[in-house]
Every structure is written in C-alpha cells, then in structure tokens.
Amino acid sequence: MAALESAKKIQAKFGALISEPVVFRDEVSLTLADPEQILAVCQHAKLQLGFDYLVDLSSVDNYGEDPRWTLVYHLRSSKTGEEVRIKTSVSEEKSELPSVLGVWRTVNWHEREVYDMMGIRFAGHPDLRRILMWDGYPYFPLRKDFPLAGKPTDLPGVAFTQPAPLEGGPFVTAPGRDAINREPRMRTPEE
C-alpha cells in the first residue's frame, strides 16, 4: 500500500509528533499531536512526498470534550493516486492554528468556511472573512451548542435574524397517513 508507506515516511520525519498510521477500510489516517506543526507537516507531504492536492479540509466539534476541535486534512497525490488523512486537535481556548495556504492555494476557501461555521481561526490567512454567512453575523452556526432554529440577532444596516423553530412552522407534515396527507402543507393544529 503506497499510501501507508508515505504515511510512515511522514511519521519517520516528525517522530513523536505523529501517531502510528491507522488503516481503516484501506484509508490511512495520521494524528498530529501539535497543531502548530501542521504547516511543516503539510509542506513536507507536498514537497517531498508529492501530495500536490488538498481534497478537503473539514472540522469536527467534539462538544463537551477537550480539546474541542478536530481538523481533518485530506491529502492526495495526483500522480500515484494515494490518499492520506491528517487529523489534529485544537483546544477551545486557543481556537487557532497556522494556515496552510502557503502549501495549497485551494485551502483559502476551505479555511474561510471552517472559520465561518466553527469559529476556528487560521494564523497567516490573508483574507479570513466569513464565506457563507454575512460579515457581522455574531455566531458560528455549525457548533454543537448552536440551535438549528437559529438565534435572534439585530444588526441595523447589516441584517437581522429570528429563530425559526421546526415545530409549528407554516408547512408541516402529518406522519403515518397516506402520501397525499403526508405532504408538507399548511395545517391547523386540530387537523
């Protein structure tokens, strides 16, 4: 397995910082102990091992645990097709790690999205603005402690939001009956 060999090379270079590669269903994952080293690890993976493509950068909210955030970098080599996943955890107090924009330019919008949805900052990012929500929105809506219905905000001249609870909405389904009755539509409570 070429990917496993590359993962072992990363481990050999960074020693105790990188965990033993975990293989699950032919996918290789590494865990980086110190998030401050993510830039060095990514640089090494791209320049020495040919991981020229960052497939995705995602973030996980381990709500109630410490460290709270986990960032997952999916690396791919377009020459050999091997893929390696690098995970690293950041505490809620810090909520910051180095940007890898110098390695892959594609990560620009990925890091902006992680910042927008989770509130994790990337040091060295040249343009860390919100990407999906508008500038000035005060919350980070993909955190586990943020309700799906939203929170009220009132920012004159920017935008306002009101909570939209799922129950009691204008269009609700009635489960358990035939397809025509299940269809979402306006219903009175006694119906």
Next chain:
Amino acid sequence: MQTKSEFGYDSKIEGDVVLTTVDAALSWFRANSVWPMPMGLACCAIELMAVGASRFDISRFGSEVMRFSPRQADCMIVAGTVTYKMAGVLKRVYDQMPEPKYVIAMGACASTGGMYRSYAVLQGVDKIVPVDIYISGCPPRPEAVLDALIKIQSKISKQPVISKMNLVNRLTAPVTS
C-alpha cells in the same frame, strides 16, 4: 377587449374620437406592460423560465420584458429561498426599482421560508419588502404565476396615477410666497 365605462365608445356618435380619462388610459397602458424583475434565487426560477418560454408565454400578458436591471422593472418576482445573506441584496434591488413597484412572492420559500426552518433563511420575504401577491406551491405551476400576474394587472388597472401624483405634488411642493 376591455369594456370598462371609461372606455365607452360608440363609433356612430363619436366618429374617430375615443373619450377616456388620462388616469384610465395610463392604468391600461401600465397594466399591460408590466416589466418583471426576475429575482431567481432557487428552483422556482426554473418555473419562472418556463413561464417566459413558448409553452406558457408570459408575453401574452405584455410581461415578456424580463429586466435584470431593477431601474427598468415594475414588478419584482421573488422566485426562491431568500437567505439572510441575500436579504440585504434583495432589499437593495427593490429600493432601486422606480415607483410604482410591485412584488410577487413566488412559492412557499419566498412567502414563508417554506421547508427551510433554519438559522440561514429569512422566513418570508414580506419581512423586508411589501408583497402584493403570494403564490402557493413548491414550486408553483407556471399557470399560477400567470394567475398572479393577472391579479397584479387588475390591481394596477384600479390604481389612479395622475390624481395620486397631483396629490403628492401638492403635499410636497415647496411653499412660495
């Protein structure tokens, strides 16, 4: 052929002259050339395209001139989900439209937020702009859009222009002495 009393015309008596009021004539012109501003935000916009295409043919009602500049439009058709991020843009586009202007909220999302009960979606475009006609459906049939357009036309044809303008001018004219 419109048969309102303002357009009463008897060729035997009046010859080549048609008598009407300026208000009625202007209303007639305006009602039959509503230029829509297609605010296509989601899948409702696909149905709106069908309304403009040959099968349903919105030009039968004089509204085929879809204007993507708000300054040349009379009627904004909000077709789709209005997110809070888009809400500010939508309000700005509406503010740029010249008076008199009308708004059609097309479909469940534009009318009430529809199935999107979430932090990101405005629960009804009527929270930021005044809506004249709501169309139900998800998405509505093209016939429903035409029905809304006919309702807008009947609303426009009942609205006086000149008499209202005179009133406004009198109220806002600078006092000269």
